[in-house]
Amino acid sequence: MTYLYVAIALRSRLLVNVLRLFWILIALWYELGTFISGSRRCNWPDAVFTVSSNKPHPYHILVAADPQILDHRSYPGRAPFLTYISQLVVDLNLRKNWRAALLKRPDAVVFLGDMMDGGRFSMSDDEYDSYYRRFKSIFRLDSRIPQYFIPGNHDTGLGASGAFSPHARSRYLSHFGELNYDLTVANHSLVFLDAPGFVDEDYQRLAVGKGYNSWDPIPGGPIEYLTSFAEEKTTDPVILFSHIPLYRPDGGPCGPLREKGTIRPGVGIGYQNTLGKEATKRLLETLRPKLILSGDDHDYCEYIHTVPSSHGLPDEAREITVKSLSMAMNVRRPGFQLLSLAPDALRGDNPGNPTSADMACLLPDQLAIYLNVYIPFLVLSLLTLFIYHLIRGPFPRARKLLRSEDLGKPDIEDEECKVHPYEHTPRDASYSLPLSISASTNQFHWSWTFVLAGKRGRFAINQQPCIALARSLSCCGRKESHRKRPRRLGWLNGFVRDVRDVAVFPLAIFILITWWLFTW
Template sequence: MSYAYPRSAGASSLPSFNSVPGQASGIVRQALEGLPATAKQWFAEGASSFRGTRGRSDPRGVVGLVLRRLFTVANAIVVMWLFTLWWGERTVFQDAIDRCVWESWEKWPQGATPHHVAFIADPQLVDPHTYPGRPWPLSTLTVKYTDQYMRRAFASIQDNLEPDSVLFLGDLFDGGREWATSTSVSPEDRYKKIKDSFWKKEYGRFMKIFMDPWLKQYSDPVDGRGRRIIASLPGNHDLGFGNGIQEPVRRRFQSHFGNGNRVDIIGNHTFVSIDTVSLSAMDQPDPLTGSSRTSEGEEDEFARPIWKDADEFLDQMVTHKATAETEELRVLQNRSEDVLFKHRIVEAGDDSVEQLPNPKSAGFPTILLTHVPLYRKAATPCGPLRERLPPSAPGLEEDEPNSLRLGGGYQYQNVLTQTISNELVSKAGPNVVQVYSGDDHDYCEVIHREFNGSPNEITVKSLSWAMGVRHPGFLLTSLWNPIDPITGETTQKSSSPTIQNHLCLLPDQLGIFIHYLCILGLSITILLAQALYTTFYSPELPTPRERLRPPPLRETHLPPQPPVPDIRSTFPSGGLIGRAGISPSPRHYPSGKPYHDTYRGLDGDDVVSTKDKGLYRPAVAAKGVRAKTVLVWRTFVRLVRSVAIAVLGVYFVLIWRW
């Protein structure tokens, strides 16, 4: 016979072993303690938030937890950095290019179809020659960021402005003249060990920075003549200057980029490019020697003068221009050279060579390209667009700070000599209307009234931010010269200009870095203040191990229990009591509360009083200055680490993707 006893409140049908409610089992505790510290903290705070007075399934508790996790000082700093990095790595470049769109500054008649040209000057790829004393890793970072800057700038030009032609004005490399060839070495001892293979790697860098973005752009010019990119004009950093040029170095440059002396017809204008760094040897002492070094330390008195090629090209300039202009008119007329060979039998002594008629010049406006600027009087002002030193006052005839300094040094000369300049302009033809040059790295615009036609010369800014200017730049030129395709004469009724120029400024990369440093200083200050506040004025959260450890039991005094009588003989065997061996008894709790109610914070309010040292302890309880300092430092490092992981991840993605 069995007897069933009614259950009391809180009683259990299973034997009681005085287990503490809420205490994790050994397996669960080991699993939790094996988690990382951050995961433990999240788990502990999440569990504490869900044990609120409103119940574990209350969605407002979840929302509160999410909001507390999102709206923190560290996350606010991360958001500030996200906006800053997007501005410094994307917005500034896009804004700079948007200010240069052709429609915003061109002033051609309605229906005009101009030819668009972009001039790039002095990229001077940074190499060991640029900053020889700069240590690693600063030297490597300089190369990385200058290359990235020019690649971004040139890619933005191609993607947004889509120029029909791109012309470089020399100084493609910085130390190109110093790197050895198979038959020559650098005249400087510190560069003698650098071989020709290094120059070829630099050539690959140049192609990656400039040619790759150019090849990705497929739109054809409106005149149907095809897109062009010309980088054959050498600078003094590519070859040297005057007698300092080595012939093997020049041959290497020409084999990869083409001849520096050439004539091109672009937009119905005749572009004349002259290798003036080689031509300048003609006006140096003993010009017949030129660059006579064929090997280290040796001279060949029979070597061809280094200036001879450019001088002969100028002597035949009339023929070169007429040939190029005649060929351009044939293309516009969709005709061939009209050369028909006569099929006839001739005597052995007869002249069977067909003589072509001499080409006639169409008289296109001539544009002269030279790396080194033309000669001008000392203190000739460069105009208001010069960055380094703007004009002292408007309208000055002489302004020394705003001018190009007349002088030179090892392998360079700021301007051509007066003799070279006069020969260059006079032999280029009577209709030179514009001159473009580089070398100075800053903008300069002068009118050469000493020459026929008073051509205007623009010295184009460097594209690199490592060349001494805070705002690098490039020059956009719009050409519109409508002509009769038969005669080559202009169809404009008035003698209006056929060239319009516009200087485009690029972002101040050094200023961007300074802005980053300011934001970094502000971020560190805020995080340090947060660490101090958390330590001295806000309750300190216990460590993850302390959060997962059950709170200590409070000392309770249970009333003595009466002895359990031996009732095995009172009831027959087979009943409930006989099988259990002990009579179940209801549990007794002090003050009428279950045990788990004696532990504050387990099932009570979500916000626990700071006086309860079982869960929270005031940070000011730390004894001594050293303990407080260590606590501040650990909190600060934790905040910095959480911000740095997010910010650096975004930054590396931005610089890697573009």
């Protein structure tokens, strides 16, 4: 019967090891591999330039939009514990997405606003500092790589609300930097616009019924900045970074990477879907950008704006609304944008050659990993172990059934270990060595004789196949040696034990990856 125990144990261990290996591979792939693979499939769009070893390389900018890290205000109707769990899960996803994005080794990074979900709300300076440190801990970056920010409506607010802090803009200035600014990179003028401030100033202008030419700009505001930039009359191609997308009259198609719907003008408390019609016209005529990169909408959208031209044919300005980097922004596949800028040496002699190129990169669908991979495989693994242990049944019963039906032997409790009784031996008893050890094809026989009080006695063990693991299982000599049979686990206890053995390694991998991401 030992063979039966060994066979059952081996089959159980084999199943556990197969499931364990399967879950180790699943954990490694879906926690790291799929993010790395997705990033490596997306390359810098340098092929449109004349790149060679004796020319400067294109300047690479990684553009990220709306990470919008959560806080306790993000889900007002959700229980505090669930809010905390949501925050941990989303932070972990952001860390994996950011780690995958940095595999592209950019020369610079641009954030298109909404860095923090609750940055505009009233809070103490200490709480805001802690919030900001959390953002920086998620989006760690080599100090040699410059990073640029523009404000979003969740950072500085938009419109009037009693919940918004009057210090939101000053806190943004002290932590993230300027609101409106520009810089020259690879013979391009990069313009960073305070879009929420532009909307707020536009409301004030419209409230008094003034046009842009008669309006006295707010000192340091977006309209004053645009006017001063236009006076510089730069000849470099202009790329505009704006948190809020520009106006489009009919919404229009957004391209194949759009998950659902389109961008349409709309206004609400603390947000505006697009800039106003007049504001968009003012921007296009003043800056005459070749490319516009915007955020706020969370989903990808590609739109072509028409810019009036004094020389006859109108110019075109291509706008890309960049996907959110977060899984919590109602997009199944987050993403980021790669922007390559070509210096003069890479543009060739033809003035019509492209000076910039961009590429959208999609990241894994984290929600689908949880719902379509982890949960189904978890249920399947539990069901497999449950059915296995249910069919095997409690250990003694399965042993009796298999013994009586398969082996044709009597029940172990009645026939398996019959022995001859013997008396307890006093200290002066004498023993002789075993007289014989005989074996047949079906059994073996151990026999010892002893002399007690002048009478000869015999102690014998006559047992069926109790060969392998006889010592550890102690299935023989139960009464005479007073050895206890090891406790047989029931099917439920065995099921729980195997679930534990399967889960321990993938859980350890998950914990180690999480620890690495949070400490990296």
